Amino acid sequence: MFRGLKALVIVVTLMSLSGCVDVPLVGQGSFGENKFDLYGERRIAQEFLSTDRNLNRIDIWLNPSRVLKGKESLVERRQALKRLTGKNVEFRLYELPSGSFEPKEENRVQTLRLPAKKIRNAALYKLSFKPLPDSQRQRYLLELRAPSLSKDLAVSAVITHIDRYPKGRAILNGVPAARRDLRFTPFIRMNARMVANSAYSRFQADTPFTLFWLGLIGLTSAAAVWLWRRADQEEELKDD
């Protein structure tokens, strides 16, 4: 019994300390199916605010290349995929100074490439990078482009039909789109220290209860120690 409890405590502690949990900041869910094709010079961007440090991942909904549409047989799909070989969808992440949505090259913090042939289903695709320690309260611009794809090979991103993300907006080919957002989810990597900070601030929010609770725990601990000693003494007296 005690071993089981011990094991549970160890597992929970290790999971907490490992700092391996990607926490979503916001999610657009299924609020729209409007496609935005990516090929040639076309680009779509989304500005967003990272509310916490350690921004480390962005999930983006992508639809596979047009060339794969209707290709059911293995042979056809193979041929289509061959045409996509060596072609990528490029993701650029920029830091944005306040009030601006124009990306500047010196503010680019990440560039990732996803091979177009890997986008085989309409799904969320995970773009991971090393956590950005200074991301707290920082505005970013995520830009997607696919210059190596031609129109018939285009893949597409999805934009919402409502202003699902009020802290930012989608920018289509450099033009801000009102009440539209890219379907995306940014993540931060939370480590044990951040969890501890979060818990601390939550306890701080209700100081009277926290003081009462800590006092209760202190008193019960003292009582446990005292009773333990008293029980030992009684046991010794009985033995004598």
Place this chain on the structure above:
Amino acid sequence: MTEATIVHPFRRAAVQKWLAVGLLIRFIVMPLATHSDLLSIYQRAHLILAGRPEGPNINLLNALHTGFLWLARPLIPYQSLWGGLQETTVSAAEWLNFVNSPAVFRTLFLLKVPYLAFELLALWALLSLVEPAKAPRTTAFWMLNPVVIFSTYIFGRFDIIIVWLLLSALILAKKDRPQLALLTLGVAAIVRVYPIILVLPFAFILKERWQDRFRLAAIGGLPLFASMALGTSSVQFGTVQNYGGMPHLEYPLAMKFFLFGQDNLYIFVFLYALIIMSLYLHPRLGFENLKRFCFYVMLMFFATSFFHPHYLLWLIPFIAFYIDVPQLLPLHGVQISAWMIYTFQWGRSLAGYLIASISPAFFWAIVSPSEWIGQYYPADQLVGLGRSLFSASCLAIAYLVWRKYGGAFNPTIGRARPEVPAATPAEAGGV
């Protein structure tokens, strides 16, 4: 009279030290953990307090929680927590709002205080039923038991009230008040329907004559059937017509052999019937038999039925009666480990979500054990393996108790068995 028979175990330092350690664990856990079910039951209480006509039925359970909430109301930011809630169950979004609220720790602590009071009553009753010499060990077993802590303070379920009622029924039976014992058991069956399975063992063991047995069984079934007739049973939908549709009634029928067409063999019903028939063929009387046969029935229930993890609390008092049986505690350890694996099937709701109040974003996102294991091995198979191990441990525990106290057909059951003198070296073939 010895000192032990005069002083209640609660007044002994050897018991109090475990009580203090157990309380310390509870106080630490109480404000930090919960399942949305705790919020749902208090949500129903809130609707009753607010006098909403579309609210839930005022049954025993809801009435109790209404009282608890009324007591806690001045100490929590009531309007901001409950003002917007309208339904009798809490949605995921409402639960997230709740765990994100600044007063979540205070609220969780206060909403569980009544359960702590019931737990102390249950422990008091338990210690009244065990020999005084076993009291410190029993207290340690109870206060440190992960199932008790999980069910009542981590999951935050009210099953401790049922346990207290069960133990009260046993005390009344021990004091030769069978009618009251059965009535108490019947009240427990209103709160959760399953204690109804103990009515027949109680009736068969507490009385010898058939007329008396029928009367006792009728008393035991009366509260539940009366509440069904009045449409205010513990069923949320509360009507007799809907009672048959409760998924809970299907849980004991989950393990079955399909024979042909509509012909099924329900394993729990089969084993339960065998136990009752054994009591019919070989009548057993006395409190020791009552404890033991109730234990067998509960073990068979858990071995063969689908159950929610916090139900396991019902078994713990019965395990506590037999902790001195050799090898029982290690088997109980196996049982708890297997039960932990069994809980994996509920995914995140029985993993990170339980302690989401500490850091909602983190524990909302953390993967559940089954998701993590699922990357390497089919999680449903692992849950099935855990379940199989759990059922095996239930049967093994039943066997241990049966071996220690004699077979079901041994007329000396419940009496102290004569000590068998140790064999001399010569008898044993030594020199």
